[in-house]
Amino acid sequence: MKVAGFTFIRNAVKNDYPVVEAITSILPICDEFVVALGNCDDGTRELIAGIHSPKIKILDTAWDETKLEGGTVFAEETDKAFAAISPDVDWAFYIQGDECVHEKYLPLIKKEMEDNLADKKIEGLLFKYLHFYGSYEYYSHSRRWYRREVRIVRNDKSVHSYRDAQGFRIDGRKLNVKLIDAYIYHYGWVKKPEGIIKKLHSFTQFYIGDQWNPAEPQSFDFDYNNADNLVKFTDTPPAVMKNRMAANNWKLNLNEVKSRMSFRRKLLQQIENLTGWRIGEYRNYKIVK
DSSP: OOEEEEEEESOTTTTTOOHHHHHHHHGGGOSEEEEEEOOOSSSHHHHHHTTOOTTEEEEEOOOOGGGOGGGHHHHHHHHHHHHTSOTTOSEEEEOOTTEEOOGGGHHHHHHHHHHHSSOTTOOEEEEEEEEEESSTTEEEOSTTSOOEEEEEEESOTTEEEETTTTEEEETTEEOEEEEEEEEEEEEEEOSOHHHHHHHHHHHHHHHHGGGOOTTSOOOSOOOGGGGSOEEEOOSOOOGGGHHHHHHHOOOOOGGGOOOOOOHHHHHHHHHHHHHSOOTTOOOSSEEOO
């Protein structure tokens, strides 16, 4: 069995993405790793090269600025990385620049790939998610966040990234997948308020396209109350994240974070907590095993 990792990234230094941690978190179970590196101006290439792994292949790309609206360019860049994977690879492990896998899950993930390799009806593996919010110490448990997503797919070139790189599809249809007992840790919203504002300002261009005004001031205070429900993270963090956490962590004052969940969302959340059923959940996949 041969496994490839793949991702896309642009200006990771400027936007403070933990892309090195993302890559190195899954590198031990990958035979190769393709990074689609967009046109950067901040030293991201040197950052990736500094991992010093012969497994890593950097694919230089230029983002199509005409496909910013709706985040379409994210899917296009993901597809470029996927297309560059060696043809003899069996499974492709996708990870975004603000995600990470705890090392404790790697043996299980590898075993799931091995166990399902011959079962051709399984086209991908579905992961659970923890969305950290505001601090490395808390994650948001709420219907606002997707709780599962496909991160491993077969090396089938009819597979393509979907929408804004949310997941994958084959010829427009949802993938048939197996849900596995492993988590992706998402750190995209773990930033100081000024960092969050910078991220929101930077990402606006990828969803409104030509309407984006890069000179528009962003002086508002970020509202952490949008988390809905913050839960204390009591487990050990991924080993690859420890240095970043030690250098960048700060305390989030929960006394200032108030839930704004409506009565309807509270009721739906209670049903989910009791039964595990998320009513009305959007699923870009079909669980078959």
